[in-house]
Amino acid sequence: MRAQRRNRGALAALSGEMAEDSVARHLIAKGCTILARRWRSAGGEIDLICRDGDAVVFVEVKQAASHAEAAMRLGRSQMDRICAAACAYCTDLPDGQLTCMRFDVALVDGAGRVEILENAFAEA
Secondary structure (H helix, E strand, C coil): CHHHHHHHHHHHHHHHHHHHHHHHHHHHHCCCEEEEEEEEECCEEEEEEEEECCEEEEEEEEECCCHHHHHCCCCHHHHHHHHHHHHHHHCCCCCHHHCCEEEEEEEECCCCCEEEECCHHHHC
16 A cells, blocks of 8 residues: 555656656747756745746646646645745845746646646736
8 A cells, every 4th residue: 555655656756747847848949948947945846947038937837637627736825835935036136036026837737738827826
């Protein structure tokens, strides 16, 4: 039983990494520059950080069978942790907390299709 749980966890981690890689490729194709992957701070973890023009974009990747199901996996407390981590990341940037920031959610469905919801936290 324990081995099955460990295998499911390893499979989920690998699946998550593959989804993040797919989203990173999608963002690069759109002209973004990836600044960090799986960036961690005391406040939380951010899946992808990229630059899109003047903005630093913090991207949360969610994967599920459908985009709608993936979107439902992001809750308010997780958004708050991502925002705290983003503030920590920006302290080392030249403009600090005045850095132009955006929070996107990348949804990946069971077929591997990527949908980016730009400025997704603004509506939450």
